[in-house]
Amino acid sequence: VPSRGDGDGDGLLLPTQSRSCRLKASYKVELAKMLLNEGQGHLFEHWPEPGVHDDKKKNFFDQVSRLNSSYPGGLAAYIQNAKKLLADSKAGQNPYDGFTPSVPSGEALTFGDENFVSLEAAGVKEARNAAFVLVAGGLGERLGYKGIKVALPRETTTGKCFLQHYIESILALQEASCKMEGECHTKIPFAIMTSDDTNALTIKLLESNSYFGMEPSQVKILKQEKVACLADNDARLALDPNDKYKIQTKPHGHGDVHSLLYSSGLLEQWKNTGRRWVLFFQDTNGLLFNAIPSALGVSATKGYNVNSLAVPRKAKEAIGGITKLTHADGRTMVINVEYNQLDPLLRATGHPDGDANCETGYSPYPGNINQLILELGPYSEELKKTHGAISEFVNPKYTDSTKTAFKSSTRLECMMQDYPKTLPPTAKVGFTVMDAWLAYAPVKNNPEDAAKVPKGNPFHSATSGEMAIYRANSLILRKAGAQISDPVVSTFNGQEVEVWPRVTWSPRWGLTFKDVKRKVHGNSSVSQRSVLVINGRNVVIDGLSLDGALIVNSVDEAEVKVTGHVENKGWTIQHVDHRDTSEMEESRIRGFKFEKVEQLEVNY
Numbered sequence: 001v002p003s004r005g006d007g008d009g010d011g012l013l014l015p016t017q018s019r020s021c022r023l024k025a026s027y028k029v030e031l032a033k034m035l036l037n038e039g040q041g042h043l044f045e046h047w048p049e050p051g052v053h054d055d056k057k058k059n060f061f062d063q064v065s066r067l068n069s070s071y072p073g074g075l076a077a078y079i080q081n082a083k084k085l086l087a088d089s090k091a092g093q094n095p096y097d098g099f100t101p102s103v104p105s106g107e108a109l110t111f112g113d114e115n116f117v118s119l120e121a122a123g124v125k126e127a128r129n130a131a132f133v134l135v136a137g138g139l140g141e142r143l144g145y146k147g148i149k150v151a152l153p154r155e156t157t158t159g160k161c162f163l164q165h166y167i168e169s170i171l172a173l174q175e176a177s178c179k180m181e182g183e184c185h186t187k188i189p190f191a192i193m194t195s196d197d198t199n200a201l202t203i204k205l206l207e208s209n210s211y212f213g214m215e216p217s218q219v220k221i222l223k224q225e226k227v228a229c230l231a232d233n234d235a236r237l238a239l240d241p242n243d244k245y246k247i248q249t250k251p252h253g254h255g256d257v258h259s260l261l262y263s264s265g266l267l268e269q270w271k272n273t274g275r276r277w278v279l280f281f282q283d284t285n286g287l288l289f290n291a292i293p294s295a296l297g298v299s300a301t302k303g304y305n306v307n308s309l310a311v312p313r314k315a316k317e318a319i320g321g322i323t324k325l326t327h328a329d330g331r332t333m334v335i336n337v338e339y340n341q342l343d344p345l346l347r348a349t350g351h352p353d354g355d356a357n358c359e360t361g362y363s364p365y366p367g368n369i370n371q372l373i374l375e376l377g378p379y380s381e382e383l384k385k386t387h388g389a390i391s392e393f394v395n396p397k398y399t400d401s402t403k404t405a406f407k408s409s410t411r412l413e414c415m416m417q418d419y420p421k422t423l424p425p426t427a428k429v430g431f432t433v434m435d436a437w438l439a440y441a442p443v444k445n446n447p448e449d450a451a452k453v454p455k456g457n458p459f460h461s462a463t464s465g466e467m468a469i470y471r472a473n474s475l476i477l478r479k480a481g482a483q484i485s486d487p488v489v490s491t492f493n494g495q496e497v498e499v500w501p502r503v504t505w506s507p508r509w510g511l512t513f514k515d516v517k518r519k520v521h522g523n524s525s526v527s528q529r530s531v532l533v534i535n536g537r538n539v540v541i542d543g544l545s546l547d548g549a550l551i552v553n554s555v556d557e558a559e560v561k562v563t564g565h566v567e568n569k570g571w572t573i574q575h576v577d578h579r580d581t582s583e584m585e586e587s588r589i590r591g592f593k594f595e596k597v598e599q600l601e602v603n604y
């Protein structure tokens with residue numbers, strides 16, 4: 001048995017016949033020794049003598065080997081980090097001990113003003129030097145949707161899923177950015193972090209849709225591994241309750257993206273091909289690309305090494321608060337304080353109301369939407385030092401106040417927005433705040449939880465996520481001069497939302513506000529019950545009066561002017577109860593579907 005390990009390994013698992021078997025066996029012995037050194041003898045206690053369950057023992061070591069190689073520093077480092085963090089947690093150590101929070105200042109942008117338009121232009125110019133990274137390894141437990149979240153429709157007027165919209169947006173940026181240069185053949189790289197929970201379905205979605213128009217070689221999939229679960233304060237690894245030869249594992253969090261970008265060699269590759277920026281984003285924010293050009297413009301013009309995108313935050317909203325932390329020793333950093341930690345931090349530092357709104361009706365701390373823009377040069381230098389390891393935390397649920405036992409196994413976790421925590425004070429870390437109507441509408445909560453959100457706070461549901469797209473597009477058209485009717489208020493799945501005209505367009509039509517303004521002339525109007533889909537590049541809306549449903553499809557070569565009065569019965573909105581299992585899950589989670597009664601569809 002390994003506890004008697006003499007370095008040979010013969011008889012440990014399988015009769016070793018060949019040299020490669022011998023090498024494998026000695027590697028297993030090394031792993032076993034490491035586990036024993038780290039106090040993990042219990043993992044072997046129930047092992048029967050050699051010859052019994054050998055296959056299972058082999059699988060056990062295969063798993064240990066995977067856990068060992070996928071964590072910066074290996075499994076021993078994981079166990080040591082866990083021991084320390086568990087001891088801190090037991091001692092009630094506050095990770096922000098010694099730090100005083102205050103409200104940081106960042107770049108506040110106003111949609112459509114001169115500054116915004118010029119930042120968008122600067123951002124589009126830079127886009128050809130960018131690489132995009134989507135973190136999409138999360139299970140989406142709060143939403144409870146059976147599929148992967150990026151396959152959900154971003155809105156159900158066109159039915160295009162999030163992933164399609166993201167890819168089309170990146171391609172539109174690529175095209176627009178290259179055009180500014182005259183001729184260029186840059187392909188913007190796109191990496192997607194998946195996990196065992198999302199990997200196969202993500203690849204299937206891409207392959208069965210021809211990568212939504214992107215070249216397959218532009219897309220890189222990086223699969224994150226789960227980490228070992230911890231059974232107690234001594235960081236003894238937990239065995240799977242259904243298989244005593246398997247260590248129980250759980251997700252480590254989106255912070256894994258940094259070590260994967262490092263270990264895959266992608267960062268170096270990007271650097272060597274002249275990339276300057278890495279833009280990180282999450283699985284379901286249908287408004288995100290409204291904010292990308294200007295935010296990238298901020299990074300480029302301010303020379304930020306790190307730029308986080310933020311929106312005004314409602315107190316208790318489940319998004320972290322961007323906070324300036326000043327240590328008693330004078331150190332300062334601007335960092336996300338996660339939503340579950342902001343309230344205790346504020347209470348512990350002389351703010352008896354904790355996480356509360358101020359006179360503006362919002363928390364004074366801007367809300368982090370986890371869209372990060374990192375300057376590649378300094379980022380890759382930093383990762384050479386850290387190998388992408390990110391500051392971790394542990395969140396055990398103890399059985400009682402003695403904090404000696406856990407209700408269920410726990411694990412270390414990490415978040416991608418904690419990257420700046422290890423940066424030197426000289427690093428240029430900033431953030432950019434924009435209106436939430438323009439930049440942030442995630443789909444995270446199931447209908448029941450969304451309906452319980454405190455009044456006035458955003459629902460973050462499939463209902464609000466879709467309605468936010470129509471509102472943003474309507475407001476953008478208004479700002480461009482079109483007359484867009486006011487919304488009506490309606491309740492779906494217990495959530496009261498504004499229903500604006502269902503206006504959508506493809507990214508190549510309106511990538512920036514300047515594009516939209518160029519294509520929409522002031523004398524146009526859209527009534528509240530209308531549906532307007534613009535699916536093509538060179539479509540100008542001039543003198544249109546729409547009261548019904550109008551769909552315009554055009555190829556790139558077509559120059560289309562949409563004008564005149566269009567009136568038809570249009571599409572009606574049908575309520576769908578989320579408990580009604582006869583309906584599609586995509587409709588149930590949003591609480592409505594469209595009935596396409598009558599429409600005008602034109603193709604050029």
Ligand SMILES: O=c1ccn([C@@H]2O[C@H](COP(=O)(O)OP(=O)(O)O[C@H]3O[C@H](CO)[C@H](O)[C@H](O)[C@H]3O)[C@@H](O)[C@H]2O)c(=O)[nH]1
Nearest residue numbers: 135136137138251252253254282283319320368369370442
């Ligand atoms: O192991 C994981 C866990 C999550 N994710 C991905 O990470 C993203 C974020 O996951 P969640 O939506 O579950 O994140 P939270 O709502 O807990 O919070 C995060 O997103 C918020 C904004 O949406 C705030 O910015 C907050 O501070 C930040 O931690 C998703 O795209 C998810 O797919 C992974 O790739 N791997």
